[in-house]
Amino acid sequence: MKWTNNRLFSQLIPWAIPFLILFIWQFFSIKGIISDRILPAPTEVFSAGWELIGTGELREHISISLWRAIVGFLIGGILGFFLGLFNGLFKISDMLFDTSIQMIRNIPHLALIPLVILWFGIDETSKIFLVALGVLFPVYINTYHGIKSVDKDLIEMGRAYGLKGPALFFSVIFPGALSSILVGVRFSLGVMWLTLIVAETISAHSGIGYMAMNAREFMQMDVIVLSIVLYALFGKLSDMIARYLESKWLRWNA
Amino acid sequence: MEDIHSQTHVSIRNLRKTYNNREVLKGIDLNIAKGEFVAIVGKSGCGKSTLLRLLAGLEPKDDGEIIINGTGLAGLNLNSRIMFQDGRLLPWKKVLDNVGIGLKGDWKPRAIEALRNVGLEDRGEDWPSKLSGGQKQRVALARALVHEPNILLLDEPLGALDALTRLEMQDLIEKIWKKVQITSVFVTHDVEEAVALADRIILIEDGDIVLNKSINLPRPRQRSNSAFTNYVEDILRKIMDSSDLRLVVKHK
Numbered sequence: 001m002k003w004t005n006n007r008l009f010s011q012l013i014p015w016a017i018p019f020l021i022l023f024i025w026q027f028f029s030i031k032g033i034i035s036d037r038i039l040p041a042p043t044e045v046f047s048a049g050w051e052l053i054g055t056g057e058l059r060e061h062i063s064i065s066l067w068r069a070i071v072g073f074l075i076g077g078i079l080g081f082f083l084g085l086f087n088g089l090f091k092i093s094d095m096l097f098d099t100s101i102q103m104i105r106n107i108p109h110l111a112l113i114p115l116v117i118l119w120f121g122i123d124e125t126s127k128i129f130l131v132a133l134g135v136l137f138p139v140y141i142n143t144y145h146g147i148k149s150v151d152k153d154l155i156e157m158g159r160a161y162g163l164k165g166p167a168l169f170f171s172v173i174f175p176g177a178l179s180s181i182l183v184g185v186r187f188s189l190g191v192m193w194l195t196l197i198v199a200e201t202i203s204a205h206s207g208i209g210y211m212a213m214n215a216r217e218f219m220q221m222d223v224i225v226l227s228i229v230l231y232a233l234f235g236k237l238s239d240m241i242a243r244y245l246e247s248k249w250l251r252w253n254a
Numbered sequence: 255m256e257d258i259h260s261q262t263h264v265s266i267r268n269l270r271k272t273y274n275n276r277e278v279l280k281g282i283d284l285n286i287a288k289g290e291f292v293a294i295v296g297k298s299g300c301g302k303s304t305l306l307r308l309l310a311g312l313e314p315k316d317d318g319e320i321i322i323n324g325t326g327l328a329g330l331n332l333n334s335r336i337m338f339q340d341g342r343l344l345p346w347k348k349v350l351d352n353v354g355i356g357l358k359g360d361w362k363p364r365a366i367e368a369l370r371n372v373g374l375e376d377r378g379e380d381w382p383s384k385l386s387g388g389q390k391q392r393v394a395l396a397r398a399l400v401h402e403p404n405i406l407l408l409d410e411p412l413g414a415l416d417a418l419t420r421l422e423m424q425d426l427i428e429k430i431w432k433k434v435q436i437t438s439v440f441v442t443h444d445v446e447e448a449v450a451l452a453d454r455i456i457l458i459e460d461g462d463i464v465l466n467k468s469i470n471l472p473r474p475r476q477r478s479n480s481a482f483t484n485y486v487e488d489i490l491r492k493i494m495d496s497s498d499l500r501l502v503v504k505h506k
Contacts, residue, residue, distance in 0.1 A: 157342040160310055161397070162332060162356035171355060175346040252346045252381045 040222040045229065048222035057211075062230070065196060065207040068124065069234075072131025073192050077185065080136040084143025084184075088177070089169075101140060109133045110198050122203040127196065134195040135188040142184025146177030179250050186242040193235050263288040263437045264309070264405065269318035271304055278304045280461040281318065289435040293452035295445055295489065301461040302441045306409050309439060310336045322405070334405035335398035339413045341390040343382040343397075350378035353397045368400035369393070372426065388419035392426065399430065406431075408440040412447065424450055428474065445493070449485045450475050457492060465492050 022042050028034045029041030036044065052058035083101065086093040109130060120126035150173050158172040200209025208227050215223035264286040271279040278301045286292050294302045307313050309320060311331035320327040343352045353365040369375045372392040382390060391411055398406060408427070412420045428451055431438055442448050448455050449469055457465035467489070475482055 153338070153340065153342055154344060156312060157338065158355070159330065160312060160336050161401070167356075171347070172344065175344070178346075250346075252383065 037221065040225060044222045045225045048220070049226050052223070052226070061206060061208050061211045065200065065209070066234075068127045068200075068207065069131060069192050069196050072128040072196070073135050073188070075128065076132030076135030077139045077188060079132070080139030080184070080188075081143050081181070083136075084140045084145075084181075085147060088144045088147025089173070098144075101137075105137045105141075110195065113199065113202055117203050122205065126203065127199045127207075130199045131192055131195045134191040138188040138191060139181070139184045142180045142187070143177065146180030146184075147173060149180065150176035179246075179253065182242065182246050182249070185245070186239065189238040189242055190235070193231060193238070197231060261288040262286070263290070263323065264439075265319075265321040266305075266309075267319045267321070269305070269308060269320065270316045271301070271308060271313070272316050278461055279308070282458075282461075282463060284456065284463065284466075286437060286439065289437055291431055291438045291440065291451060291453045292456060293440045293442060293448035293454070294456045294458060295442055295448050295493075296458040297443065297493070300458045302458045303409055305458065306336070306407050306439060306441050309405070310334055310407050312336070331405070333403055334407050335401050335403040336407040336409060337391075337394050337398045337411045339410040341382075341387075341394045343390055343393055345382055347382075348378065349374070349380050349382060349385070349393055352382060352393060353378075353400055355397060357400065364400055365396075368396040371399065371430065372396045386419075387415050388423060391415065391423060395427070395430070399434070399436075402434075404437060406436045406438045408438065410441055410443065412442070412444075420444075420447070425474075427451065432473070445489050446477065446486050449482060449489070450477065455489060457489060459493075465489065 025034070025039070026042045029036065029039070029044075040048075049058065083097060087098055087101075088094070112133070113130065116126045116129055120129060154172050154176065155168070158168050163171055196207075197209050200207040201213050204210040204213075208230055212224050212227035215221075215227070262285050264284075266282055266284040266286075269279055269282040270277070282305060294305060296302045304313075308315050309327075309331060311327055311329055311334075320331075322331070322333060343349075344355070347355070350362070350365050350369065353368050354361045357364060366375060366378060369378055372395055374389060374392055374396070377385065377389065377393075382393070385393065394411065412423050415423060424447060427440075431451075440448070440451060445455075449471075452469055454466065454468045456463055457467075467485075469485055471479070471481055471485070477483075
């Protein structure tokens with residue numbers, strides 16, 4: 001067995017670089033090479049986080065951000081999935097919707113922020129709307145492409161073996177499209193965080209993005225950096241979830 | 255031979271098929287008896303696979319009739335099961351679930367039994383990607399037979415296998431065919447394989463039947479036997495006679 005196959009080792013090695021950077025960062029801060037007005041030391045960021053946990057503020061901001069992310073993701077993801085599904089399966093639906101979807105897709109959804117603020121104000125609807133809009137297209141495109149690229153020979157085999165309608169869909173078409181759909185999900189998770197960060201930074205009175213903007217007003221460097229680190233951790237977490245789903249549902253592909 | 259093969263099972267009359275203005279089948283007439291093993295040979299693009307696909311009902315015919323047990327075929331032929339050259343197992347289903355595709359009710363015992371008949375009863379829980387080419391085709395054969403079809407259609411199922419595995423598979427197909435006495439149509443470009451397995455060989459050239467020859471050899475057939483090699487040579491000569499190669503030589 002090669003030493004890279006060691007279980008503990010292979011779980012720890014991906015974290016080596018983040019920890020090394022933390023270490024160097026801490027070292028430079030202590031030595032005064034990096035001024036704490038430019039970048040506070042990791043320990044300061046950590047204690048700011050601890051303090052905010054103590055007051056319950058952090059929990060509140062995180063939970064509202066997570067809620068926005070999940071609701072927006074579900075709405076956009078489900079819409080994108082079903083649009084991709086129908087356009088991939090039915091020609092009439094494809095002809096009717098695809099052109100319109102492609103036109104809307106090419107508008108950067110973040111460019112709609114001024115419009116969205118005017119429509120929905122700065123409450124929850126505007127953030128969820130933007131996240132849903134951002135998530136919709138990656139899921140749509142990959143679902144559509146996945147359905148379209150299912151092996152025609154396998155579909156023919158399914159029909160020749162008496163499968164049709166839902167049985168054909170669930171045995172052949174959907175599993176055949178699944179790996180592409182999951183690529184869309186993974187990509188859209190990234191879009192989800194990006195959209196949420198921008199939306200919360202520009203127009204919100206709660207959430208992690210708001211926490212960062214608010215800290216800027218008071219020059220709380222440690223809180224700003226904390227928000228950025230939180231986004232990195234949540235990004236990693238959602239990627240881990242997506243990977244887990246892939247390894248669970250695409251086991252046959254291993 | 256007459257007693258079991260006397261009853262016509264499949265009757266093909268004036269069957270025509272055209273793709274993009276190219277006539278692939280030019281009015282095929284063929285009767286196949288119940289339980290008969292017919293091999294269809296011919297060069298690539300001669301229309302032999304098209305004939306099989308029409309028999310399976312996978313494609314609509316342009317003209318003519320396919321009559322099965324006295325009834326004209328329209329749409330998918332659900333009395334038949336087809337085995338493809340590339341296996342076409344679903345990679346996301348375990349071997350046993352692949353065999354069970356399209357079965358209803360309590361299908362598992364039947365699928366296990368079908369796997370046992372092809373000697374793979376212990377591979378049911380494997381993914382298809384873990385199987386060799388020959389094993390995949392055995393699973394495909396089990397999948398076809400588990401439906402207990404009246405007609406087995408084989409579209410060059412051994413074409414992608416190595417020589418030794420081919421021999422093994424030929425034996426298996428013959429054994430199973432003998433056991434269930436199923437009407438079989440076997441498309442191949444390997445004349446020796448056709449002579450080894452078939453009751454009758456149909457040679458198709460350019461969309462027409464040019465040879466319809468019964469093979470009167472006892473089974474299991476000895477390939478080294480002179481009668482066997484004579485059959486193979488006869489058919490090969492017939493193929494070569496009309497080949498483009500010969501035409502080129504003639505023109506010179």
